[in-house]
Amino acid sequence: MQKSIMGGIMNPFVYGTVVSGKHFFDRKEETSRIVKTLSGGNNMVLYAPRRFGKTSLIYKAMAELEKKGHICVYFDFMPVYSADSFVRAYSKALADKQNNLSNFAKTFSTLIKGLRPVISFNKEGLPEFSVNFESKNIDETAISSLLDITETLSAKGKRTLVFFDEFQEVVKLKGLKFEALLRSKTQRQSKTNYLFFGSKTHLISDMFNNKKRAFYNAAMQMSIGALPENETIEYLQRNLAKNKLADNLAKYLIEKAGAIPHYIQMLAGEIWQCCIGNKSVITKNIIDDCAAKIVELKSDYYMELFDRQSQSKKQLLWAISKNGKNIFSIAYQNEFRLPGAATVQRAAKELLLDGIIEKLKEEYFVADPFFKMFIESKSK
Ligand SMILES: Nc1ncnc2c1ncn2[C@@H]1O[C@H](COP(=O)(O)OP(=O)(O)OP(=O)(O)O)[C@@H](O)[C@H]1O
Ligand SMILES: [Mg+2]
Secondary structure, eight states, rough: OBTTSSSOOOOSSSSSSOOOOGGOOOOOOHHHHHHHHHHHTTTEEEEETTTSSSHHHHHHHHHHHTTTTEEEEEETTTTTOSHHHHHHHHHHHHHOOOOOOOHHHHHHHHHHHHHHEEEOOTTTOEEEEEEEEEESSSOOHHHHHHGGGGGGSSSSOEEEEEEEEEEGGGGGGGTTTTTHHHHHHHHHHHSEEEEOOOOOHHHHHHHHHHTTTTTTSSSEHHHHHHHHOOHHHHHHHTTTTSSOOOHHHHHHHHHTTOOOOOHHHHHHHHHHHHHTTOOOOOHHHHHHHHHHHHHHTTHHHHHHHTSOOOOHHHHHHHHHHHHOOOTTTTTHHHHTTOOOOHHHHHHHHHHHHSSSEEETTTEEESHHHHHHHHHHHHHH
């Protein structure tokens, strides 16, 4: 059993970070599909709502692709706020993958005009790569050359594979026409492939399915759903071994957590914590109490989040917490006494944009199952 720094036993459930090794299970088919598609020279877009395990899956696929000799570059668009910040962060992400930084700096300065590579040494004496800008405003040509540098990095017969996380944030570079530029790169480059993904599924989906957008039909599409129930039950039972968890109660736990990997681990972690040191069998009451405890711990945040919503959004949230199907039908509006269709459409769009609700196969749901419980408890 793993021990924590404080000498106590570590909670076997982990959430809120990328998981790997024994904390990561299944997704075998998904991993293999990503590996085959990218090493076969195609681009991909991966859809999944928040907290379903996209980033963890990508890390797993990257590890397998690197074993095959490909170079994998992971890049998160979330912190990007300007052309300069993209250039700095992307250059660094590429440099981090180099064994020989001075060779990389040479290639960099030969291929890219207007950007000067700098190698400095950090406190630990390790070399660090950064760029200096030669002019006030960076032009499109420099960014274009930077994107093309991936073509020179991989060994013969291998590819450079770029994983763009939180790709919906690319709109922040609208002024640069970055979407169109990158799209043309994906068509022309022969040794680089891309996988696009992000937590705002509806925005990513619009980028790849809207005829007016640069990335329309630009990549193979793949979506990931919940983790398979049987494997999840086994995983829960294995990690809660001291406190027997019956199959039907494992199913109940999964359902309470909205079948979302992140929340399953959160609830299971709470149950483990609650039962530590005793050998009690896990009951439905224990699961309910632990779920209620999580809601209680987050109640200040949930209260503030709920209060911040307009009247129509509150009504819609309450309705979706009961039933997320056909939410724009007249019958639904009558059943939940909702305002007019246009107001409901607008409320749904804004709630999606804020990540408070999600949509999967035409069904809407409250993204955080514990927030859903909070909403339900308020309307009792
Ligand atoms: N394959 C898996 N096995 C076990 N737990 C998983 C798995 N994938 C995800 N999780 C759980 O879900 C949590 C979130 O995973 P991850 O950050 O990869 O999801 P994400 O979809 O990228 O989230 P976000 O939408 O916030 O970017 C992890 O910390 C872990 O608790
Ligand atoms: Mg993520």
